[in-house]
Amino acid sequence: MESSPSHKQSGTPLLRSEQLRVTYGLTRALDGVDLTVERGDSIAIIGSSGSGKSTLLHCLSGLVAPSEGRAWFTGRDLNTMSDAERSALRRQRFGFVFQFGHLVPELTALENVSLNLRLNGVGRGPAEETARSWLRDLGVEELARRRPGEMSGGQQQRVAVARALAPEPDVIFADEPTGALDTANGELVLDLLVQQVRNRRCALVLVTHDDKIAAYAEREVVLRDGRVVPPATGAPR
Amino acid sequence: MAAPETLLALMEPRPIHGYELHQRYAALLGLRRPLRSGQIYSTLQRLQRDGLVTAVGVGRASGPDRTFFQVTEAGTSGLDRWFFEPEGAQHYLQPDLYAKVVLALLTQRDAARVLDVQRAAHRALMREMTKIKTSSNSGRLEVIAADLAILHLDADLRWIDSTERRLANIQHDVESHAALIHDADNK
Numbered sequence: 497m498e499s500s501p502s503h504k505q506s507g508t509p510l511l512r513s514e515q516l517r518v519t520y521g522l523t524r525a526l527d528g529v530d531l532t533v534e535r536g537d538s539i540a541i542i543g544s545s546g547s548g549k550s551t552l553l554h555c556l557s558g559l560v561a562p563s564e565g566r567a568w569f570t571g572r573d574l575n576t577m578s579d580a581e582r583s584a585l586r587r588q589r590f591g592f593v594f595q596f597g598h599l600v601p602e603l604t605a606l607e608n609v610s611l612n613l614r615l616n617g618v619g620r621g622p623a624e625e626t627a628r629s630w631l632r633d634l635g636v637e638e639l640a641r642r643r644p645g646e647m648s649g650g651q652q653q654r655v656a657v658a659r660a661l662a663p664e665p666d667v668i669f670a671d672e673p674t675g676a677l678d679t680a681n682g683e684l685v686l687d688l689l690v691q692q693v694r695n696r697r698c699a700l701v702l703v704t705h706d707d708k709i710a711a712y713a714e715r716e717v718v719l720r721d722g723r724v725v726p727p728a729t730g731a732p733r
Numbered sequence: 734m735a736a737p738e739t740l741l742a743l744m745e746p747r748p749i750h751g752y753e754l755h756q757r758y759a760a761l762l763g764l765r766r767p768l769r770s771g772q773i774y775s776t777l778q779r780l781q782r783d784g785l786v787t788a789v790g791v792g793r794a795s796g797p798d799r800t801f802f803q804v805t806e807a808g809t810s811g812l813d814r815w816f817f818e819p820e821g822a823q824h825y826l827q828p829d830l831y832a833k834v835v836l837a838l839l840t841q842r843d844a845a846r847v848l849d850v851q852r853a854a855h856r857a858l859m860r861e862m863t864k865i866k867t868s869s870n871s872g873r874l875e876v877i878a879a880d881l882a883i884l885h886l887d888a889d890l891r892w893i894d895s896t897e898r899r900l901a902n903i904q905h906d907v908e909s910h911a912a913l914i915h916d917a918d919n920k
Contacts (some may be wrong), residue, residue: 593892690867706769708859708863711859711863712854712867727853728853729853
């Protein structure tokens with residue numbers, strides 16, 4: 497069960513899951529999650545530590561295979577895709593922002609941001625031009641020639657956001673995306689993510705434990721012990 | 734917010750009539766706390782009675798005649814005191830919610846549900862405020878007003894979370910208090 501989307505659309509949703517279950521040993525991380533994400537949707541998956549929110553993001557993006565249940569991207573079952581197909585999907589259609597940048601340490605900021613564009617067939621010149629523009633938007637253009645080891649954690653995080661957004665993904669998956677950032681840069685990143693949804697009508701799946709960050713999304717899905725908590729209501733039970 | 738002082742401050746730059754004062758309040762301060770025009774006029778009367786403003790003439794731009802008011806020296810002195818005296822720290826920012834939780838426990842109602850419902854309402858308002866904050870149509874004043882609301886809502890939400898974790902213990906405390914009062918009454 498989930499809270500209803502603010503703007504339901506006809507046609508195949510971008511993302512859908514049905515009765516997702518993930519079990520690690522004796523621990524059930526997800527316990528039957530149904531979710532639909534439309535184009536132009538932004539959802540915040542919230543809950544305390546261990547509630548299953550990161551696991552849900554990993555399942556929806558094909559990073560983790562569910563123990564039971566299914567997940568689809570534009571109607572295609574993620575579990576029936578080959579590894580190569582899922583890799584291409586993550587490179588071309590999905591953008592990932594994690595709490596810590598996870599940049600390639602041997603590459604400069606410019607190379608990190610252009611990497612997926614180059615792998616997607618964009619020529620070096622246009623790829624670097626796009627990458628430079630994103631680095632500028634995130635206020636780290638002057639770091640273009642530096643490697644991650646020569647940057648602060650917050651700077652690495654902003655480069656990682658540029659890398660995620662540069663290929664103009666259909667879905668942005670962001671897991672605690674501002675954890676390494678101060679308030680001003682955190683707001684800059686969240687503003688950029690929201691603008692992407694508004695301007696390009698992509699979708700944003702945002703995982704956070706922070707209500708202030710969750711409020712940037714149009715709707716929320718609350719997880720507790722791997723299950724979606726129905727919206728609280730003041731109506732008599 | 735102290736309505737008399739805020740209205741007085743809005744009037745200080747130049748003589749102003751009640752209608753314009755209402756508009757100025759709405760434009761600068763009324764984002765989350767609109768004031769009824771009746772409150773404006775009754776406060777103006779009080780300020781005049783207390784010698785903090787004085788009527789300085791009647792004018793008409795369009796519409797009916799309107800009385801213009803000017804802040805007096807006593808009004809300016811009062812504002813000087815008000816601006817530079819810190820606001821009293823409040824122990825309970827949401828006294829109604831605190832009371833509701835305690836009373837829910839006392840009357841054997843579902844206090845966790847009281848908190849859940851409030852949490853959902855707070856989060857919805859926080860989304861609304863965040864939308865204002867991130868809208869390209871919002872001015873800087875609207876952004877800082879939205880920020881103030883967001884940060885206060887966040888403080889309340891943290892209180893809601895911590896109270897929820899402590900409900901079982903609080904239940905015990907509320908019952909103990911009630912029992913003590915009952916015993917004292919029966920002695």
